[in-house]
Amino acid sequence: MRIDTYETLDSASPRDFADKITIVIDTLRATSTIVTAINNGCKEIIPVSEVEEALSLAQNLDRDTYLLGGERNGVLIEGFDLSNSPLEYTSDVVKGKTIILTTTNGTKAIKKASSAKEIIICSMLNVKAVADYLNEVKMDAVILCAGTEGKGTRKFSLEDVITVGAVISRIDGADIDDLSYASLLLYRENRHDLHNLMQNCFHYKYLISIGYKDDVDFCLQEDIFDILPKYYNGTIKG
Amino acid sequence: MRIDTYETLDSASPRDFADKITIVIDTLRATSTIVTAINNGCKEIIPVSEVEEALSLAQNLDRDTYLLGGERNGVLIEGFDLSNSPLEYTSDVVKGKTIILTTTNGTKAIKKASSAKEIIICSMLNVKAVADYLNEVKMDAVILCAGTEGKGTRKFSLEDVITVGAVISRIDGADIDDLSYASLLLYRENRHDLHNLMQNCFHYKYLISIGYKDDVDFCLQEDIFDILPKYYNGTIKG
Numbered sequence: 001m002r003i004d005t006y007e008t009l010d011s012a013s014p015r016d017f018a019d020k021i022t023i024v025i026d027t028l029r030a031t032s033t034i035v036t037a038i039n040n041g042c043k044e045i046i047p048v049s050e051v052e053e054a055l056s057l058a059q060n061l062d063r064d065t066y067l068l069g070g071e072r073n074g075v076l077i078e079g080f081d082l083s084n085s086p087l088e089y090t091s092d093v094v095k096g097k098t099i100i101l102t103t104t105n106g107t108k109a110i111k112k113a114s115s116a117k118e119i120i121i122c123s124m125l126n127v128k129a130v131a132d133y134l135n136e137v138k139m140d141a142v143i144l145c146a147g148t149e150g151k152g153t154r155k156f157s158l159e160d161v162i163t164v165g166a167v168i169s170r171i172d173g174a175d176i177d178d179l180s181y182a183s184l185l186l187y188r189e190n191r192h193d194l195h196n197l198m199q200n201c202f203h204y205k206y207l208i209s210i211g212y213k214d215d216v217d218f219c220l221q222e223d224i225f226d227i228l229p230k231y232y233n234g235t236i237k238g
Numbered sequence: 239m240r241i242d243t244y245e246t247l248d249s250a251s252p253r254d255f256a257d258k259i260t261i262v263i264d265t266l267r268a269t270s271t272i273v274t275a276i277n278n279g280c281k282e283i284i285p286v287s288e289v290e291e292a293l294s295l296a297q298n299l300d301r302d303t304y305l306l307g308g309e310r311n312g313v314l315i316e317g318f319d320l321s322n323s324p325l326e327y328t329s330d331v332v333k334g335k336t337i338i339l340t341t342t343n344g345t346k347a348i349k350k351a352s353s354a355k356e357i358i359i360c361s362m363l364n365v366k367a368v369a370d371y372l373n374e375v376k377m378d379a380v381i382l383c384a385g386t387e388g389k390g391t392r393k394f395s396l397e398d399v400i401t402v403g404a405v406i407s408r409i410d411g412a413d414i415d416d417l418s419y420a421s422l423l424l425y426r427e428n429r430h431d432l433h434n435l436m437q438n439c440f441h442y443k444y445l446i447s448i449g450y451k452d453d454v455d456f457c458l459q460e461d462i463f464d465i466l467p468k469y470y471n472g473t474i475k476g
Contacts, residue, residue, distance in 0.1 A: 016389075176438075178395050182396055200414075
């Protein structure tokens, strides 16, 4: 089994995913939100790249069957039901609903991976379920981090890379590339104090500055949900 | 002072360099070769992106004034005088000569940074000179790693990132981005045994497999040359 990791959704091209299992990670917060919503019983999640696409899709659905979720600049989009905070996606809110989700990086990363054989949604919350699956299927995999957009250029984000390390540390005997290896080393050294590590990270600091301390605390919990959401035919299901 | 690091030459756009000092790093081996050649008294180095460009440039020069250097797939280019091995750029070979150099990643990274206010060539060999300069000028800087090309997509390369960490560890009080911070952590944990760290790295292993063990040993030496090569108006000088 070989594992290659890409640090942002811009750093990989469609041919890098072809015929491979692709693991998409956006720790803060899109994939954490998706994993939480699936765990809490939503019917499905439809990730879309643009706000207009979300609104247009919603027009074809009955109002009581869906929720519009997502963020721009980290906050609720005007006219949407939910932001990109996993804490809003509780069981009583999402149960049985279709969620149309658009975020700055994470949902775009999922769409970017469309040429993959299979697309798995991963966060720190379900990291063991993802690793167990890779150990079981023993197929070549690509890990695609969403990265964080700042001034137009998407950048390497340590919160995604640490989640990569948490996956890789649970994999039995894979051939890994340099970024997978660096992620593993960073995770091993810092796993017992992720909050301390994160205090120097751009997006962690930004989310705390706009009032999302509870979110980042929630998203850094390791292996609390034993679920494996997959994206297939335009929707994510558990 | 703010420092942003980009993991490959493809991960940054010209606007990321604008009005900033840009530090270009290709540890294995382009910037190590450049630093060595400058240290050993070459007149100048002209980095070019393509082999044809190197040959065409050479046609305008007297044969005894220049050397053609570089690599494709890590080895000597047909008709060239030197490969991309810093060990070939000895004083008796390069003294007083113009070197036209083309490599797969490093020289392209230098050209990519053309919009920068100032372009500094950095390797592990001259890491302290580069950090001393940044501490002195106290200006915002960008560190551009060349990365390594594999199957078309340039990838994060740990040997570049470790050199970034070696620079950052010598900087006094900069505001740094996530990759600069990750580089610092990786360097701090592994600085006393870089060869052990590198044994899992793609390009390190490749160079050893094609017979360049002495090169990688040479390139991983820290702070052996107190020089600061700069790229200006198409040429690199010390």
